[in-house]
Amino acid sequence: MATHAQPIAARIEQQINDIFNSRQVNGSLDVDQLVGLCEELELLTWSSGPTPMHASLYAIFLAGLLTLRELNRAKYLWKRIPNGSKTDGLPEIWAVGQALWKREIGQAYAAIAALEGLPLPVHVQTIVATLKASIRECNASLLSRAYTSVSTSVVAQALGLTLEDALKFCASQHWNVKGDFAFPNSDGQRASVVAPTPSLPDLDQLHKLSSYILHLEAQTSLKI
Numbered sequence: 001m002a003t004h005a006q007p008i009a010a011r012i013e014q015q016i017n018d019i020f021n022s023r024q025v026n027g028s029l030d031v032d033q034l035v036g037l038c039e040e041l042e043l044l045t046w047s048s049g050p051t052p053m054h055a056s057l058y059a060i061f062l063a064g065l066l067t068l069r070e071l072n073r074a075k076y077l078w079k080r081i082p083n084g085s086k087t088d089g090l091p092e093i094w095a096v097g098q099a100l101w102k103r104e105i106g107q108a109y110a111a112i113a114a115l116e117g118l119p120l121p122v123h124v125q126t127i128v129a130t131l132k133a134s135i136r137e138c139n140a141s142l143l144s145r146a147y148t149s150v151s152t153s154v155v156a157q158a159l160g161l162t163l164e165d166a167l168k169f170c171a172s173q174h175w176n177v178k179g180d181f182a183f184p185n186s187d188g189q190r191a192s193v194v195a196p197t198p199s200l201p202d203l204d205q206l207h208k209l210s211s212y213i214l215h216l217e218a219q220t221s222l223k224i
Helices: 003-026 031-047 055-067 071-080 090-101 105-116 122-146 152-159 163-172 202-220
Strands: 176-178 181-183
Touching: 003 031, 003 055, 003 122, 031 055, 031 122, 055 071, 055 090, 055 122, 071 090, 090 105, 090 122, 105 122, 105 152, 122 152, 152 163, 152 181, 163 176
Parallel strands: none
Antiparallel strands: 176 181
């Protein structure tokens, strides 16, 4: 990197660190600002010489775009990252992106599980956790809109949780649970769909949820 650009790059990297540090205080991560800073740093890096941005910063950038559901931008970022820089969990993060493209809920959680098993830098671990939470929150919102009732095992799969944790989640959302079924709240915005019946296999229900998500996005502009 050119000498004149080094102080600017150092300032941007410090701002990125500050965003992660502030999460410990306010409990949330400003992903929009984080993505903007990573983009600024990438442009500065490429305009200052042939050395690419550090892989961990690319990992933060890519995971941030996926968290914001900026899937097109994430795809083009992945394509322009030099092959030699695709470390620090970048291939696994992009595997999450590919799953989101295909609306494959199970694959997205499996890719995140693979990420969580890697010795990632601390900041990358944090943004991966934020990405996972964003997928779960989006799916929970869609579940509450798409179903009047749904089996608790499907809730667990859709949210990437164990059955025990899924029941705790239902309780935290004030969803009624009777036997093996949960009855999501939707604040009057419940979609007019036929509730799944106990005879349907769980994976079939999950497939129906994935298919319904495509329709629901067109109606509500929610993205997964």
